[in-house]
Amino acid sequence: MKWLWIDAICIDQSNLEERASQVAMMKDIYSNASGVVIWLGDSDVRLEAALVAIYAISKKFQADTGMAAACIVGPDGLRLDPTSIEHLQSYGLFEILSNTPENIYKLLAHLFALPWFRRVWVLQEAFAHSKITVRLGEHKLPWGSVILAALWASGFTRTYTAMSASEHRVERTIDRGYLPELWLGLLHTRPVRGLSILELVSRARDFEASDPRDKVFALLGLANDVGAHESRAAGLRPDYTKTKGEVYAAFAKDLIMTSGCLDVLALVNTFAPRDQRQDSPSWMPDLDVPIATIRGLGFPRKYNAGFSTKADMHHVTGPSDDPRSLMLTGFGVDRVHYVTKSILTFSRNLKVYIDSTTEAVTELWKTYARFNRLHASEEALLYAYIELVTATGFAMPTAFPTYPLGRIVPPREVPSIIADFAAYWSSVEPSFSSFGDRLGSHLRQLAEAADAEQFGVLAGKACHERKFFITAEGRIGLCPTDAQEGDEVVILYGGSVPYVLRETGAGCWTFVGECFVDGIMFGEAEKFRRPAQVFHLL
Known part of the structure; x- marks a missing residue:
């Protein structure tokens, strides 16, 4: 007889206090288990063909390296060096399966498009333990075989998806048919280094959660920078009595408080019109909106517009501690003088357009x-x-x-x-x-x-989904689609990029979004630093 712990059954989902308590324990529950079983669902003809490819990749890799698929993932993470991964990604597979890489990629894409791979909670299942068995219909295989196939596919992703629409009709499932990079990152980093909570929530935005609050709560146990549950700030602890907006706002504010950095503001959805977000604070990152991390300017960090400053902790929460209010310190550097009327868009032919034809x-x-x-x-x-x-x-x-x-x-x-x-x-x-x-x-x-x-x-x-603009002092840049002439371009302490703000009266400001401005991205603004100003964001 085997004992099974199944979260959907063993946690009283209607009891908010029990849910919060159990969520905080999930990492320990999985890591202390004797093993983890992943159920992907029933099989079909294409999935059967994908399994044939997965077995073939594992078999060839073992023949070439002497390493069995079941052994490539251990307690310390992925046991592969860059040379092994390059060797794996060189497989053409025609000599193994008499099939083209494109067709194999499509089969694996069908597998990786299964809902399980996009559920935010399964990250706990897959990375809190090293002994994992995958079941698909009547088939059983080691988790390492899935990882090897994913690593092979990741090397082929850009080659395939970069082909123009005229050459390939790419099905919708192909667009999401790869193991998300977050999986591979977690595989390598556990438990020695891990990933920051900001990295996790940013890269899990296109994962699915029946409760949007779990876009934060489900990832806390995997983060390397939030500390023990009992010592965390309130915004970094599960609390199902809060609304989604309250959870996201508290998360952002407490992350700024604990880190001194404004990187989380890169997660604010500035690609949607502000009138679609009127019910939320302008500075709140809506983590339930799937936006790729690679589209951010301020995260991952690559600039130093704020010349290595930290956010002023005395002002972040504000005097009233209003959960919808965020107070940040900085100074204005310029104003928006001209903004293109049209939004820039990226086409499937790998060209950027300023209207449908230009x-x-x-x-x-x-x-x-x-x-x-x-x-x-x-x-x-x-x-x-x-x-x-x-x-x-x-x-x-x-x-x-x-x-x-x-x-x-x-x-x-x-x-x-x-x-x-x-x-x-x-x-x-x-x-x-x-x-x-x-x-x-x-x-x-x-x-x-x-x-x-x-x-x-x-x-x-x-x-894509940004605008080109020119400042009052002649600088050129990229800005959010909602930016308007007269908006302020500011440096906020703790930020790595400039931001566009709009004054709304009574000393309050709307956060329009992060921007790129030529000439001030690498700390140049320190030379003309002005007296600090407190910006009250609503």
């Missing part, structure tokens, strides 16, 4: 950026412009396993960024006639051996 990267340069007078030369101005349109940065692929979720660096640290820009530009304007003769000739040469698609992806991440 390519944006070339148009913004021709119409606005090249006339900027804050840079001494055309080359310097172009490099600044390239940094702007790729402002969300680049995940360095060589950083695994030290940074299992990727080390995000600013565009200026990407060696190929200028050449890739040239290749992208060449696909729109092969003559390079928008540049001077010398620079145009140089870009034309660089374009010959560069990656236009990579630049398109980088520009798409940064520009």
